[in-house]
Amino acid sequence: MSINSLLWLIPVPPLVGFILIALIAYRSNRASHSIALLGAGLSFLASMAVVIKAVATHDLGSDPFTSSINWLPTGATWLRIGVLADPLTTVMLFFVAITILMIFIYSIGYHNYGQPVGKHDRPGLPPEGAEVTEHGKVHKVPSIEPMYAKFFALLSLFAFAMYLLVVSDSLLMLYIGWEIMGFCSYFLIGFWYGKESARKAGIKAFITTRIGDVFMLLGMVALYSATGTLNFHDIFSNHETMEMLAGTVSPVFGWNWSTLIGILLFCGTIGKSAQFPLHVWLPDAMEGPTPVSAMIHAATMVSAGVYMSIRVFPIMSAGWEPGGALTTPMVVMAAIGTFTALFTSTIALAQNDIKRVLAYSTISQLGYMLAALGIGAYVAAVFHLMTHAFFKALLFLASGSVIHGMEHGVLHTGKHIDPQDMRNMGGLRKKMPATFWTFLAGGLALSGFPIITAGFWSKDEILSGAFASHQVLIFVVLAVSALFTAFYTARQLTLVFLGNPRTTAAEHASESKKVMTLPLVVLSIFAIAIGWVGIPKAFPVLGKLSPAWFQDFVGSMLAYEVHEEAHSYIPLLVSILVSLGGLLLGWLVYRKYNTAEERDPLHKSLGGVFTFLQNKYKVDELYQKVFIDPSLWIADKVVYQFLDLKIIDGFLHGVAAISVWLGNLLRYKFDVPVVNGGGDGLAKTTRGTGWLLHKQQTGKVQQYLTISIGITVIAGLIILMLVISV
16 A cells, blocks of 8 residues: 555544444443554554655655645635645654554553543532432433543544644644644543533633634635645745745735744644643643543644644744744744743642643643744754653653552542642552553653653753754753753652652552553653654764764755754753752652641742742633633623623614504504404495395295386386487
């Protein structure tokens, strides 16, 4: 089968799985997860086939695999949709396919052995089998087994959307997958809809990301207006089009087209990848099941946002040359990415929920990628996107295993404690060894532990890129962010796994089943080893042994040649120092934290600052007062009570009153005297005439004969007179 055919087929199995589960297999748990896993497995195999073929193609950067078909007619032309395989697509398919497959396998164990898809998923709602009265009738609450099928159906649709987005050859097709993912995130984040917090989190994610999506859609309209196409290859390979975008002034703000389009499209990334100021939805997305968190943070949603910016980077950097002044979209991207990386890493320092720490970590790492892209470190951004996907998927799935183990302890003790609060854990390395070692691998990769982890190589590339481009402020801020990252990683590892159990629930925690730990082992291997494909040639000692395959493969897409300079020891030493220093400092601060009731050691040192960080700088409260409350007030007082009740309802009530008055006028002035009166008069006249005529009806034949003779005589006389007169 040709690579183009495989590209078309990659998104299909999860979509077919979604349809089959939703329509046929929803009554069977085994059938539901089997179909979902089969779909993910087939897409994985097709993706790996494409990856192998693409890697073996030497000129893929300049001559990618493409295939397209006509879709919608636009007069004499067509909107076309198609598929594309270039180095960026290849890298994306590689980590997306592996992480999605691992998440699907893990999900089977998670729902069978972790948080069950049953009555516990709908707190506040009656359990299945209970008798309830509705509309005066008593009936039993049916089994909610379809919740299990619903989960795997939506997860399959989620996977389809991401695959569609990755293989798309145009912004149009990418946007379709983009929006399907938004739909899936709403339902999966709010999957446990019995919890009010889950319902609100789903709505929050959907609405917040829509803000960025609207601007992205405007950017697509602007791009189509300027170029007449949304196809990536047609735009990027056409030098005249790229020069036009960089040089022609658009009708907005006096910007050139590339500036306007680049900023509008980047707004979509801000929403999807949860960058400041639209970062607030991602931490609340932790209300969804853990596999959903892993999908969002590693395999789909947030990766899609960064991927889109990487994909359209030629537009954002139109007219830029390495070493020259950054374009406006690049400046915006670097500024927001850098600020977000630092801002959210400080928030992660003070969070106690094991998944929320990872959520803010994700936002920070995404900021790292966008900062790298903003300063022109294209390959480093793609590299960190790949490594982050592996170790963050690992960390989220491992956190789900920890939560499952803690829930087992909670059920054993019967005490009601939060199984996701790290202060209630401790000592789990002995209770859950497989989870501990895999979590440790992911944590070290996240903190950039030197040499042996993938996170070190990708972060070092970004810091080196910032240093080499003389972006001193960005370099310093990202280094500080890396220090905070290592610190909160050590804090998390220490609170969860080291020391002694701080609660009886932690004492009775148990290891997860192999169906959950096996994906952790696979992902931990990639979290450690995948970074070795990107060791730069200029790196001291090890660089001489490295083919720097990743840099050459991804760098072949760039329109300019990348000249790798000697690797400076300053960013290398800084990278090692902040990683090891942060890990050591975090362990030293929290190694003696022994009881859940004890005050957080960092709280003792920072006081109110720690509380401020714990409250996320009160950004959510600020948005509530500045945006949400005024919107609700306007909706209630202005729209509902004034416009709706007084203006619209008043107008309609006035129309109704006039209609009633006009109806009465017509009734009493026309209907009653004319229509009814005329009808009644006609009836009376007819009746009166009949009454007069009936007097002549005596029933006597002699009388009738006399009348007939008289009429005949009179008629004859009249005729005679007429004849005589003539």
